Amino acid sequence: MNDTVVVVTGMGVVSALGCSTDAFWENCKKGVSGAGLIGSFDSALFHSRIACEASLFDPDVRIPKKQSRRLARFSQFAVYAAIEAVAQAGLDIASMDPSRIGCLVGSAAGGYDVLEEQFPAFIRNGPQKGNPFSVPKTIANMASCAVAINLGITGPNFAILSACATGGHNLAIAKMMIQSGYADVVIAGGTEAAVTPMVVDSYGCMGVLSTRNDDPCRASRPFDRDRDGFVIGEGAGIMVLESAAHAKKRGAEILGAFSGFGMTCDAQSIAIPDAEGRFAAQAMRLALRDGGVSRDAVGYINAHGTSTHANDLTETRAIRLAFESAADSLSVSSTKSMIGHTLGAAGAIEAIACVLSLRDNIVPPTINLENPDPECDLDYTPGTARERKLDYALSNSFGFGGQNCSLLFGKA
Known part of the structure; x- marks a missing residue:
């Protein structure tokens, strides 16, 4: 580190x-x-x-x-x-x-x-x-x-x-x-x-x-x-x-700390993610390790959350693998429910959402989450934004070819 x-x-x-x-x-x-x-x-x-x-x-x-x-x-x-x-x-x-x-x-x-x-x-x-x-x-x-x-x-x-x-x-x-x-x-x-x-x-x-x-x-x-x-x-x-x-x-206002990152590759398929989310989970662990932050310190994850069957299920499994018992205390949401999947821009826009969440102590919602998938069993902040005191937030991005990247941000 x-x-x-x-x-x-x-x-x-x-x-x-x-x-x-x-x-x-x-x-x-x-x-x-x-x-x-x-x-x-x-x-x-x-x-x-x-x-x-x-x-x-x-x-x-x-x-x-x-x-x-x-x-x-x-x-x-x-x-x-x-x-x-x-x-x-x-x-x-x-x-x-x-x-x-x-x-x-x-x-x-x-x-x-x-x-x-x-x-x-x-x-x-x-x-x-x-x-x-x-x-x-x-x-x-x-x-x-x-x-x-x-x-x-x-x-x-x-x-x-x-x-x-x-x-x-x-x-x-x-x-x-x-x-x-x-x-x-x-x-x-x-x-x-x-x-x-x-x-x-x-x-x-x-x-x-x-x-x-x-x-x-x-x-x-x-x-x-x-x-x-x-x-x-x-x-x-x-x-x-x-x-x-x-x-x-130079007297600049600091909006947030870029605390850590983790990067891995599934090395499995050009389009299908590792079903168990093992390497996505490892990217999250590496981000926490890079930032010197415990699982319990993270309050919010801006999920990759694409709205495809495979991604959402795999990411849920990956978060549970990475955070273990702390997963049940997390607030998770997907801003893609509102802005769609912006492909190469997604990770950057969603990182900005994390910094803003930390600044305002607000978790943005996952809209249109009306009928929860029983296999996706985390708190995805359905429907409306929620106030929550936040110290750290994680942004997940996963791509074709098994590309996994997690970014960790902390309060200013």
Whole structure:
């Protein structure tokens, strides 16, 4: 366990519940669903016709138009959220050594929207008539690069890609980078804009998306007996992380402590999680060990909670394995019930939810949990938010390929 304390000083969110951290959190506490019929393309023939889209997003509010036009939607999300996070952190980059500021912003999918738009044009028009920005707009690390370009950051810049654990892994490696002494500040998180025809169709054909198309707001129902798949979402979550010493030296407000992380791999299947949750449980144990925190100290877990049969059951088993008798004292919830599954952004947005929970001593709800699954037997905070004194919160993220990442946060 490294002695360097890493803290959160800024946060930014783009989501179906709003395009600011405050809007996202206020709607989370109210139990608002961000789901609706897909508006970005005609989904009439698809298995699933619903999504949690960031319909209020307007890049021009924060990003210069010339720059914005050269960015895919997932990169726009990242820059937009990073600008909010840096402003909240009071980070005056112009007065700092920009080479001591890192940027790690990942995306599981990257610019699928650009690929799906440009490929038919290429087939139709042939070579030498393509869009020269197609490749740089598409590649998944471009969101991290776009943040650095917008903010003038010259330190280490790259993107960790690990499916739906992407956001969590980028934050974990950012913490490691600060603790190693390689950077004083790292802007980190995840972003995703994968509500596109090919992605939605592919997930639909896998059978992992909800087909409750006549009732979108009630479709995402983690841990419910009648769950039938996740609702795809989009958005971004960005944190400003720095050493506590650096934050105090510049007089920054500390929003929370990034206490620990754990990372494992099931090494079993490209899509199916380990049925007993053994390696997900180990990721949670490692996060607690990294933070020097006992099981009993954790009051809240923001679950991966996708609303698929396999994930919710496996995660329940994993939490019981990791926390043993302390599992019955935990408050657990899935904010995916409100914002959908934002894939590569999920771990970062949900980490922000943990910091806000600790700040306000409020556990956000799992909405649509109306008929509890008897095999999912934890306290999932059904229906409405709950006040609870919290000292530590854990955020779980699990991804295709058996990727497991758990992040531990403590009060400021």
